[in-house]
Amino acid sequence: xxxxxxxxxxxxxxxxxxxxxxxxxxxxxxxxxxxxxxxxxxxxxxxxxxxxxxxxxxxxxxxxxxxxxxxxxxxxxxxxxxxxxxxxxxxxxxxxxxxxxxxxxxxxxxxxxxxxxxxxxxxxxxxxxxxxxxxxxxxxxxxxxxxxxxxxxxxxxxxxxxxxxxxxxxxxxxxxxxxxxxxxxxxxxxxxxxxxxxxxxxxxxxxxxxxxxxxxxxxxxxxxxxxxxxxxxxxxxxxxxxxxx
Amino acid sequence: xxxxxxxxxxxxxxxxxxxxxxxxxxxxxxxxxxxxxxxxxxxxxxxxxxxxxxxxxxxxxxxxxxxxxxxxxxxxxxxxxxxxxxxxxxxxxxxxxxxxxxxxxxxxxxxxxxxxxxxxxxxxxxxxxxxxxxxxxxxxxxxxxxxxxxxxxxxxxxxxxxxxxxxxxxxxxxxxxxxxxxxxxxxxxxxxxxxxxxxxxxxxxxxxxxxxxxxxxxxxxxxxxxxxxxxxxxxxxxxxxxxxxxxxxxxxxxxxxxxxxxxxxxxxxxxxxxxxxxxxxxxxxxxxxxxxxxxxxxxxxxxxxxxxxxxxxxxxxxxxxxxxxxxxxxxxxxxxxxxxxxxxxxxxxxxxxxxxxxxxxxxxxxxxxxxxxxxxxxxxxxxxxxxxxxxxxxxxxxxxxxxxxxxxxxxxxxxxxxxxxxxxxxxxxxxxxxxxxxxxxxxxxxxxxxxxxxxxxxxxxxxxxxxxxxxxxxxxxxxxxxxxxxxxxxxxxxxxxxxxxxxxxxxxxxxxxxxxxxxxxxxxxxxxxxxxxxxxxxxxxxxxxxxxxxxxxxxxxxxxxxxxxx
Numbered sequence: 001x002x003x004x005x006x007x008x009x010x011x012x013x014x015x016x017x018x019x020x021x022x023x024x025x026x027x028x029x030x031x032x033x034x035x036x037x038x039x040x041x042x043x044x045x046x047x048x049x050x051x052x053x054x055x056x057x058x059x060x061x062x063x064x065x066x067x068x069x070x071x072x073x074x075x076x077x078x079x080x081x082x083x084x085x086x087x088x089x090x091x092x093x094x095x096x097x098x099x100x101x102x103x104x105x106x107x108x109x110x111x112x113x114x115x116x117x118x119x120x121x122x123x124x125x126x127x128x129x130x131x132x133x134x135x136x137x138x139x140x141x142x143x144x145x146x147x148x149x150x151x152x153x154x155x156x157x158x159x160x161x162x163x164x165x166x167x168x169x170x171x172x173x174x175x176x177x178x179x180x181x182x183x184x185x186x187x188x189x190x191x192x193x194x195x196x197x198x199x200x201x202x203x204x205x206x207x208x209x210x211x212x213x214x215x216x217x218x219x220x221x222x223x224x225x226x227x228x229x230x231x232x233x234x235x236x237x238x239x240x241x242x243x244x245x
Numbered sequence: 246x247x248x249x250x251x252x253x254x255x256x257x258x259x260x261x262x263x264x265x266x267x268x269x270x271x272x273x274x275x276x277x278x279x280x281x282x283x284x285x286x287x288x289x290x291x292x293x294x295x296x297x298x299x300x301x302x303x304x305x306x307x308x309x310x311x312x313x314x315x316x317x318x319x320x321x322x323x324x325x326x327x328x329x330x331x332x333x334x335x336x337x338x339x340x341x342x343x344x345x346x347x348x349x350x351x352x353x354x355x356x357x358x359x360x361x362x363x364x365x366x367x368x369x370x371x372x373x374x375x376x377x378x379x380x381x382x383x384x385x386x387x388x389x390x391x392x393x394x395x396x397x398x399x400x401x402x403x404x405x406x407x408x409x410x411x412x413x414x415x416x417x418x419x420x421x422x423x424x425x426x427x428x429x430x431x432x433x434x435x436x437x438x439x440x441x442x443x444x445x446x447x448x449x450x451x452x453x454x455x456x457x458x459x460x461x462x463x464x465x466x467x468x469x470x471x472x473x474x475x476x477x478x479x480x481x482x483x484x485x486x487x488x489x490x491x492x493x494x495x496x497x498x499x500x501x502x503x504x505x506x507x508x509x510x511x512x513x514x515x516x517x518x519x520x521x522x523x524x525x526x527x528x529x530x531x532x533x534x535x536x537x538x539x540x541x542x543x544x545x546x547x548x549x550x551x552x553x554x555x556x557x558x559x560x561x562x563x564x565x566x567x568x569x570x571x572x573x574x575x576x577x578x579x580x581x582x583x584x585x586x587x588x589x590x591x592x593x594x595x596x597x598x599x600x601x602x603x604x605x606x607x608x609x610x611x612x613x614x615x616x617x618x619x620x621x622x623x624x625x626x627x628x629x630x631x632x633x634x635x636x637x638x639x640x641x642x643x644x645x646x647x648x649x650x651x652x653x654x655x656x657x658x659x660x661x662x663x664x665x666x667x668x669x670x671x672x673x674x675x676x677x678x679x680x681x682x683x684x685x686x687x688x689x690x691x692x693x694x695x696x697x698x699x700x701x702x703x704x705x706x707x708x709x710x711x712x713x714x715x716x717x718x719x720x721x722x723x724x725x726x727x728x729x730x731x732x733x734x735x736x737x738x739x740x741x742x743x744x745x746x747x748x749x750x751x752x753x754x755x756x757x758x759x760x761x762x763x764x765x766x767x768x769x770x771x772x773x774x775x776x777x778x779x780x781x782x783x784x785x786x787x788x789x790x791x792x793x794x795x796x797x798x799x800x801x802x803x804x805x806x807x808x809x810x811x
Contacts, residue, residue, distance in 0.1 A: 131702035176698065 002228035004029030007081045009074075011035055011064050011121050012091030014042035016191030017140065020216035021088055022046050024224045026055025030086060033077055035060045035070075037091075064091045064117030070124040078128050085132075086227045087125045089118035089162070090140040094192030099153045107154050114158035118165060126173065135178035136227040139166050140219075143186040143242050150200060159184070163238050170236030179235040181226045185219040186242025210243030257418055257464060262286035263390040264416040265314075267336050267760040269348070272296035273304055280337055280348075282414070282763065285310045285388075295404045295414070314386065321382030323353050330354050330361070333382065337759035341611065342367030344754060344790055344798065353378040359612070360756065372611045372755035374646075377618035380639075381646065389641035389674065391417035391764060394462040398775050405763055406785060407800045410775035419776055420642055420766035422459055422466060423500070425804060426452060426485055427474040432502055434539045436528075436566055438601035438751065439474070440789035445805040446479050447772065453488050454810050455770045460493045462776065470498040470524060477505040477512070486521050495736060498562065500524035502539070507549025513557055522590075523561040525550060527579060529572040537571050551582075560590050560740065567623075568597040568607070569615045576620060577627020583744070584631070584653075584661055591745045594620050598751035600783050605792030611755035617649045617748045624746070632746065636663035638670045640747075644761040649748045656709065656716045661744055667700050667707045716742075752780040754790050774810035775802075 012018040013034025043059040050057040062069035129135030144151035145159025170180040262284035270281035281292035290307040307313035323331040330352035338349035349360040358375040375381040399410035426447040489497040532542035583592040596615040625634045639645035653661035675692040704710030720742040765778035785798035
């Protein structure tokens, strides 16, 4: 198993790619804690998926923008497990809106959830990782933050920011045995891609060498690998999972 | 960014070894007994010997320096049930009667450390050198390589201490040059460690040559202190200070009794305008203490000086000479004063050295005196643990037995917390390595990064952890503001982030230790160009090691006695 005996925290783990990440990490041996902001039913479904994968986990209803709540969550996990080995900054959402119609609140919500949320969750978890001199931080980026493609500007901006966040943080805390990487999926069959206009998907498929969208599990597998000791020398990297666009 | 028209200031090189101690040995060639310099070099332990007949020699003692150091420290463990003295090591000291260099046994007796000496002429003597044997022994583990000046004034001919100036066997550069610019004074202190002749005011041109010589030898100086006598007695003191204020000198310090500072506001303002720091002698708070130590009641004069310092916000170091039974009950009070004002940057305790015109005859018991651990213990007791015994560490810049210190971080509410509460100095020895203040070197930056992350990770366990993190954040904001600061402003801003308490035990005829002199970094530059380690100068050159008219060593040269450097 890739991450046997590890303790992971996945942000935004109740649905879509987050649930797939939780399930995959659990299948690969980790105890998986995840947070969510809205639906208890979705969280229960993720817990069930973790159990089905033969793993153990816990669900925590706290927003990634709630600094105190995240601090308490980390403290509680640390108290029980004595460590947090893996953090996956996955929390986010998609929104299709042109700049011309974008409200200031749209911009703020997008940047806050993706970027500030990653900052707050990482800062909270790093205390434990620095103490333990071990950690794997994986930020979930997007092809939209890397390549020129038609994507909502605030979404592309937020995902591009996570790439910078990854590279700078990797440099800053590598000395403590903590790696920081970014996994940037292309369009996947579920999750934030659900609401994409058909024309965008068609354009994507025209340029994708594999001529299909990805599966959630394919991105989650890469994340589990990057979070494992098998990827111990991979640091500050952004790994694209897009079937070659 | 480097200046395009100036060469970058070169960095002084490290010594090729870590000087550790002195030990008894014999010349490998002729067998004569010689005291060896024990150094750690490339993982080995080597005795460096200088035989007058055979020249320089060396002998490897161990190929495993770490193991050897551990065994050395183990020698300081007194066997259970031992009655009597436990021999720890040997060194060279002085006979308190005739000042001849004599071998001293360094022994541990009831948790204290003594020198046992036996002079062929004067007979046996004993001297207390540390009130805490554990501190004394452990201090050796802080030994670090010194750096060397670009220029040694003297070559080695007969060995330490006769070739001083410094010679190229000296193990540390000049961290703190102290220029005695006058031998006039407006006090006659019963504890005075110099020997004022009231006959010399240093000429500005001579002083300028001394500063030139320092810059030539050192490249840059973090500090330059002007002392005396009482330097404010010098009729051209402001001109001397102006000469000292040059780019190669980080901080110019005027060491003063404060009398002129308190009553001459124009002078105090001039000090401020020049950006000069004050080193204020403040050994107590009551008339009886002043009378015993400084010869007269100075309560009003000290209060006036402190008022001027506060009003003009003069950056100040407080200097407290601590004497057992005289002012050691006021140690806590000076710490409280020091902690109360942002203008006080450092506090320097000097356990009294019984040398000099006054100090040489000041009443004392060499076997029951204040040493560094005794002062630290009183700081702890008299501040109610605000600053604790365990907050202090030996400073490896000089010999680790010479100076102990603690840094205190200024928190947001104006109080301070000792760095030792959140920094593991045994792990981050770099932060203590080379200087009394923290230089902006990559090694220091690296260590500070670790410290920040350590506090970040353990903030719930560390006393006042979140406040410490907030203070560290404030320090970053103030030291690296959005609008760049001029270099001198940066210096001042960085100084405001923390305070330091030092204890520096100058030596006298009782506790003189040649091993300590070997790595001395507090130096008196002389008018003839020599740069003299302070305690060696006081012991052998000043002519007052036992009070007025003490005969000088045959190699002794009095201050102001040789031609001015060309």
